[in-house]
Amino acid sequence: MNPSISNLYQVIVTLLFVVSIALIALEKIERHKIAAIVIAILLAIRAISFEDFVSFVDWDVIGLIICMSIYSVILEISGFGKWIAYEVVTKVRRPLLLLYTIILFSGIVSLVLENSVTVFIFAPIAFEIASILGIDIERVLIGMALTAGMAGSATMVGDPPAIIVAGRYNLAFTDFIIYRFKPSMFFIIFTPMIIATAIYILQNYRNLKKKYIDVVKVDENYIDRKFVLETTIFLFVKVALLSFRKELGIPLTLSAIVALAGLYTTRLVIHRDFKCIKKSIRDGLNYKLPLFLIAIFLLSNSLKKYGVTDTIAGFIIGNIGEDIFILGMAIFAISAILSAFIE
Known part of the structure; x- marks a missing residue:
């Protein structure tokens, strides 16, 4: 390529990157729309070819994220998060310990669910606890949002950045727990999260007058325990396949597809549950996040292609x-x- 043209592309790609970051930070335009514009510009000015478009994007990562989104919807429908919340609030009666546990568990659940979904699931329980204790619900929800956000990076399936790293460096699920015989991201994230949650609770609620909670109302009948069990089993199947994917030589997406296929088969054959499958596909097949990640792959590799990085x-x-x-x-x-x- 002509050096002057290459330098021009270098400037354009850099400006595109800076402007995109600024627009995302300002939150005036939805990020998937910014992504669509970035992709269109890169292709229109021929900064990338069709071959680049195919090779720059880690389609295995995109596939896993789509499958995870679908599975997250199924976990939400099954009452997986509500079941965990129910188990917590029926066994813990001391206010400070209950607040600590429910906020901490929102982080634990976000290991397998999207952060926003986790907070949405735990919110009704949080409202009930806040009402009984006579405390501000906003602080409880902020605590849940913080732990959910932190825990997302602790495992391979928590957040898209972790999945991208796993795809780029061929990491297994267990590599996020122990890597080369040393504690990995799970411990690096969870240790400070446990401490930070305790500090947050003590800072905000140490002067609570109520020392014991009699009853927290939870609609246990709403939880389909068989459904929760089935989703948990196939969730472990996915984690197991992701843990041994290097030994088995299977891509990221296949691990998630096997889990989805197994759960879908179970719901169809045993329960005739067409409604769940339709809802999970309809709500889970959200094009916005995959489109955004495709733009990130293309833009970051374009920066590398033209020597900006x-x-x-x-x-x-x-x-x-x-x-x-x-x-x-x-x-x-x-x-x-x-x-x-x-x-």
Whole structure:
């Protein structure tokens, strides 16, 4: 390619990246619309070819995320989260411990459910607890949102960024727990989450007058325990396949497809539950997140194609040095700051 044209593409792709980040941070335009515009521009100006479009995107990651979205809907329909919440509120009677446990469990459930879905499921329980204790519901929901957000990065199936990393570096589910015989993301995330939740509870509720809760109303009849059991079994099947996918030589998407197929077969053959399948496909097949991730793949690889990432890396090393620890801390700090404004 002509150097002048390459330099022009470098400038355009960089501007496209910066403008996209700014628009996402401002939240004036939905991110999937920004993604569609980015993809259209990259193709229209021929910054990427059709071959680039196919090769730049990790379609295995996209497939797993779509399947996970569908499975999350099934977990929600089954009452999986409500069942966990019910078990918590019927066994814990001390207010501080109950608040701590319910907020912490919202994080645990978000390991397998989307963060927003987790908070939505736990919200009715939170409202009931807040009403009995006479406390502000907003603080409880904020605590749930914080733990759900933190826990999403603890396993492979928690959040899209974790899935992208797993796809890029061929990681298994267990690599997020123990990696090369050392504690991995699960412990790195959960240890501070346990401590942070305790601090949050003590800061906000240590002066609670109520010392014991008699009854928390939960509609147990709404929970289909057989359905919960079935979804849990096939969830473990998916986790097992993701854990041994390197040994089995199977892609990410296939692990999720097997779990979905098994659960769908069970619901159809045993329960004739066509309604659940229709709803899970209708609600789970959301094009917005996959479209956004496709744009991210294309944009990030375009930056690499035209040497922008190499230039940035050279600039960082030139100013910070080659010390791995310092470089790592700098990158983590930049990522943390950006994630405060951008999802």
